Amino acid sequence: MRFILAILFIASLTLTSCKNTASPIATDTIVKQKPSGYQGQQPSPIVPTVNKPVQKQWKGIWSFNDNTTFFTNDFDGARLNGVADDGNDHYTIWITAENTPINVSPWYAFKVWTENPRKITIKLSYQDSRSRYYPKISADGIHFKTIDSIAYKPINPGEGDFGIKAAPEFVELTLEIKNEPIWVTAQELYTSKRVKSWVDSLSVKPFVSNYEIGKTTEERSMQLMEIKGNSTAKKALMIISRQHPPEVTGFIAMKSFIETLAGESEQAKKFRESHTIFAVPLMNPDGVDNGHWRHNMGGIDLNRDWQNFNQPETKSVRDFLTKKGSEGYEFVFGADFHSTWDDIYYPLDTTVTGQKGKIVFDWIESISDRLPQKKSNVKASDKLDPTMVSRTYFYVKHKMPAIVFELGDDTPRPFLKEKGKVAAEELMRLLDSD
Ligand SMILES: [Zn+2]
Structure with a gap:
């Protein structure tokens, strides 16, 4: 028995500010490495390390399209905090951190599948962060590959030339989904x-x-x-x-x-x-x-x-x-x-x-x-x-x-x-x- 629940997170999405002032840059500069450009981080400030509260994820399955299209975070290593059905096979996903303030390393991992094979578009949006990790996909949760560049669309590219400032604010992925779930993750899953x-x-x-x-x-x-x-x-x-x-x-x-x-x-x-x-x-x-x-x-x-x-x-x-x-x-x-x-x-x-x-x-x-x-x-x-x-x-x-x-x-x-x-x-x- 699967516990099926749909949660709409549209209200939360308005928390993310939409800056549309960035000048467009070529999309390949988003993921391209600078061979020796990274000069390293500044010395770490002293921070207290006594316990702080952590927000656990709600775990389960999101169901859409008259119970034919599904998303889940119900596995180790997953991160998916909300899904909204925007219509026309377009979905917006909301990714939040365990607590704040936090380093900008917005991890995500979820599975998606459907009873009616179709092409869908998924927009990834993040709490107080731009999109750092180039998406990986897998059919078995073990073997991963980076998503094809034609299925990857950065939105509102960053104005900086390196690091998080160079990353897009959101990304949109186009996926062919089928009966068998596919994993979509920030990096390979090593639980x-x-x-x-x-x-x-x-x-x-x-x-x-x-x-x-x-x-x-x-x-x-x-x-x-x-x-x-x-x-x-x-x-x-x-x-x-x-x-x-x-x-x-x-x-x-x-x-x-x-x-x-x-x-x-x-x-x-x-x-x-x-x-x-x-x-x-x-x-x-x-x-x-x-x-x-x-x-x-x-x-x-x-x-x-x-x-x-x-x-x-x-x-x-x-x-x-x-x-x-x-x-x-x-x-x-x-x-x-x-x-x-x-x-x-x-x-x-x-x-x-x-x-x-x-x-x-x-x-x-x-x-x-x-x-x-x-x-x-x-x-x-x-x-x-x-x-x-x-x-x-x-x-x-x-x-x-x-x-x-x-x-x-x-x-x-x-x-x-x-x-x-x-x-x-x-x-x-x-x-x-x-
Ligand atoms: Zn580290």
């Missing part, structure tokens, strides 16, 4: 279940294991993956990703990075003789499964909580690192994978880390030498206090050279995988030649 099945698939190797290091507010498991080829290997790496739910491209690069470290190459086997790798591939499972734009169920940006540790996700990693430190592990490298407008590295400056931190810069240089087709900017930070973000905490508390490794939202997926692999190979080379 906690899918990440766990990847972790389990790697854990069939005798030197890979995984275990829980804590629980989230909604009782999801904080999964730690341990890659350990030798019980006496006390040099350690700490790798994390997905503090921010929509940052799937960072996750894809991290996945390839971990697979390379856990691979069967002679280099990887030798590396594991002396190094143990710890990884938390999904730092924010509540946020991911609830389709959040940025925060966890405490309504907090986890990557501002590495000073005060008010949130269960950051606490679990803090306590894990403390435990491993007391067991005699020496952390020699840390990385936190994210996504943003373009590939960029945020290391700590050697003016504060000295000789110890130099390996991070040698590593960036050797990755760039091997991947000359896409140059990434480097923006080093010389602030160690407050720790607040994971990278700084990793260095200050555990003396590990560490980096925020950012991949572009639209960086081609084969390149993400190649970059993750090359990054792992160059890191093993540098750490083994120490």
